[in-house]
Amino acid sequence: MGRYSKYSDKELTDxxxxxxxxxxxxxxxxxxxxxxxxxxKMLRDREEAKDVIQEIFSKLWLKATEIRSNQNLAGLLYVAARNRVLNLMEQNRVRNDYVKSIASFISEIDPSAIDHVDEKKLTQIIEQEILNLPPKMREIFEMSRKENLSHKEIAAKLNISDQTVKKQVQNALKIIRPKISNLSVFLFTLIILR
Incomplete structure (x- = not known):
């Protein structure tokens, strides 16, 4: 293994x-x-930074054959990192817009409508929450929850890593759970205060 440390990036890439x-x-x-x-430095979140790096190196391994022989390895890794961070920032922006729209929705609920909220309506609300997820996250979440596919099966179908699938499902749950919990607390509070 020690001899590999003497190899140039180009030799290692080959x-x-x-x-x-x-x-x-x-x-x-x-x-x-x-x-x-x-x-x-860009994200200011240790765990998210580790996840990004894990994803970059997983893709490097999985798509190694697609790397051009004359490609600058350091440059390839930096561009992949930058692009992934920009994607995360965009997802966070979408997520923040989403939270604002839910807050607006909740503030407009008429207390008399509480009587009409039943299991079917709650299911519709949950479905709407799922539809508001970013497209790739929604696809992975639905494959996990509706098709009951394992992370490994989803990863194989979508040609991504198990870790990426796991992270996307976790992120979807982080988005959906609070909204449903907040809605439930809100509905419960309205019922009690009536």
Missing amino acids: LLKSGDQSAFTEIYNRYWSVMYAHVY
Whole structure:
């Protein structure tokens, strides 16, 4: 393994393209901490930064054969990190807009409408929450919950890592659960205060 540390990025990339796990490990060891620092500086969230780095290296391994031989490895990793961070920022913006729309919806509920809220209506509200998820997250969440597919099965179908599937399902639940909990608390409070 020690000899891999002497290889240039180009040599490691060529070995990686041929499926050499030791080359991948050397690339990972060489770039993990600097990539983490780069991503953390943009996100200011340790766990999210670790998830981004994990996703980048997973994709590097899974799509190694697609890397051009003359491609700058450091540049490839930095561009992948930047793009992933920008995507996360966009998702967070969408999520914030979504939270505002739910808050607006809840503030407009007529207390007399509480009598008409039944299980069917609650199911419709949940379905609407799912439809408001970002498209890729919604697709993964529905495959998990409606089709009862495992993370591994979803990853295989969508050609992504198990970790990405797991994170997307967790993110979807983080978005949906509070909305439903808040709605339930809101409805319960209105019933009590009537």
